[in-house]
Amino acid sequence: MIQELTQSYGHLFENELLEEINQVGTFKELPEGFKLIEIGEYIKSMPLLISGAIKVLREDQDGDELLLYFLERGDTCAMTLSCCLGQTKSEIRAIAELDTKLVMVPIRKMEEWVGKYRTWRNFVFESYHNRLMEMLEAIDSIAFMKMDERLLKYLHDKVKVTSDIMVHTTHQEIAYELHTSRVVISRLLKNLEKLGKIKIHRNKIEVIDRH
Amino acid sequence: MIQELTQSYGHLFENELLEEINQVGTFKELPEGFKLIEIGEYIKSMPLLISGAIKVLREDQDGDELLLYFLERGDTCAMTLSCCLGQTKSEIRAIAELDTKLVMVPIRKMEEWVGKYRTWRNFVFESYHNRLMEMLEAIDSIAFMKMDERLLKYLHDKVKVTSDIMVHTTHQEIAYELHTSRVVISRLLKNLEKLGKIKIHRNKIEVIDRH
DNA sequence: AACTCCTTGTAACAATGGTTACACAGGCTT
């Protein structure tokens, strides 16, 4: 696992820290769709992403979902981190968006390293920063954008995360993640198709106007 | 200033740290309405709240606003912190909601203390945690609640922050902070009044059904 | 009292998004 760690985190951490991570961390490969964290669960370790992507979702009391953001290579989940330190339950759900490789690090070590390694500390702070910025972006989308814009942004984001202009999703799934109904998504997708921004296929959408 | 610091932060920090804060920090009293931070500004110091409250707002390109959350005694602004460490511009606007006392601490010190004081480190992490949770709450409100629920929540939050069941605000101001129009707010307030949850006065709203 | 400014009330209408209901198409199994 050490070479994969070095590849993704070598520019951030010194060898000593990489070595420690290698020793206490557990390497995992998750298939697409695998649920890492469920709302209400206690969390015992923290993921360091090597490859693939994780989507982070919020849910309300009625079970309505909303996509918050994606984690990619070099990211960690500050929300997890936050919950760990506070010993609180997870407020979010995390699901592998793609086949994903990552290293799970026990919380205890994580705290120890914050005191021990400056680079780790910076990494943790930067992670918090990134997550805050992504939350802001999520808020912007919901608060200021209309559904058709949100939909297009959603598709572009998916294209970026998966590196594939074909978004393999059903209208119903999109509806869940944007917290709206399938009918609305079908309607708006049809419009986007008329505008030449996408092409609708069965079980997948081709994004044409990426930018 | 040391006694005010001790009062608000004595249970968190050791005397040595309190002493340091006392030496490098600047004590400030801000009148209600004072703008601490504007979007796009660079930030050079970090606020530690002693008393009063700060409201934190987000704005989109068209100048439309949205209230994110309040900071109160014992809080600091993780967003500020985040921007400091990353040397990026502020993504938010911060305005004194009440007459407010606080201590401004230069960034440099702040970073130094993260390495030096365990208690400070914990404080900073906890602050990040709290801010993330408040962002989640904001997202929940916008994504899952209808405008009348959001309005009632807004009023209850104001009551809590100001410790006053009279909310001294115009309908227009509320409309700005919830990112809707004055007419909508007037309409929904009238409804809430009919339901006996509030009483509408000129320039202020009496919240009856607090819980 | 007359005037002015700010705030609130209200009606009428438009736009967006949510709901229900149903038809139909594609792909798979039997």
Next chain:
DNA sequence: AAGCCTGTGTAACCATTGTTACAAGGAGTT
């Protein structure tokens, strides 16, 4: 081919929110 399941298209309708326009009230000033 017949049957089935899932996914998509579409119409009709409703609810919520946003917009425009105007009336009127409260408070202070002249």
